[in-house]
Amino acid sequence: MSSTRTRPAGLVIALALCGVLAAGCGDEDAVAEDPATSAQPSEQPSEQSSTPPRTAELITLAAPAEGATVSDSFEASGKANSPEANVPWEVRDANGETVLEGHATAEGWMDKLYPWTTTVDVSELDPGTYLFIARTDDPSDGEGKPAEEVGAHISVE
Known part of the structure; x- marks a missing residue:
């Protein structure tokens, strides 16, 4: 007598759905529109000298451009999927200290x-090189998905 193994149909369907979900849905809105202004996701920037990523899974940075020269104020923009549409940002000095911070509100989330x-007002900053960082919000204080950061070095005149 030969033995045959059968799997319950529900398990087979569940495994197939997991494969479809893992492969993604190909949502064109979920990627940066201009490949020239984006890069592959990488580790969060930890040092002023490294170039931070411009694209992460849940946030992109379209402006300012890497190495942009700004004075008085500049417009920062991108796309994000951040809890409650909150996009916190900060400006760090050459020592990595936060010298300005604020937030933007995305047009939606989820x-x-x-x-x-x-608009980021840098009129009170001394001339020099700084790092602008935008991130997804983490209202769980590290309990949920960690915040993702994107950024660009800027020169303040």
Whole structure:
């Protein structure tokens, strides 16, 4: 007598759905629109000298451009999927200390990347090189998915 193994149909369907979900849905809104302004996701920037990523899974940075020269104020923008549409940002000095911080509000959240924009007033900063960082919010204080950061070095005149 030969033995045959059968799997319950529910298990087979569940495994197939996991494969479809893991492969992604191909949502064109979930990627940066301009490949020239984005890079592959990488580790969060930890040193002023390294170039931070411009694209992560849940946030992108369209402006400012890497190495942009700014004075008085500049517009920062990108796309994000951040809890409650909150996109915190900061400006760090050459020592990595936060010298300015604020937040932008994206046009939505939960199902795709939404545009965000904000004006950053740097008129009180001394001339020099700084790092602008935008991130997804983490209201869970590290209990949930960690915040993702994108950024660019800027020169303040």
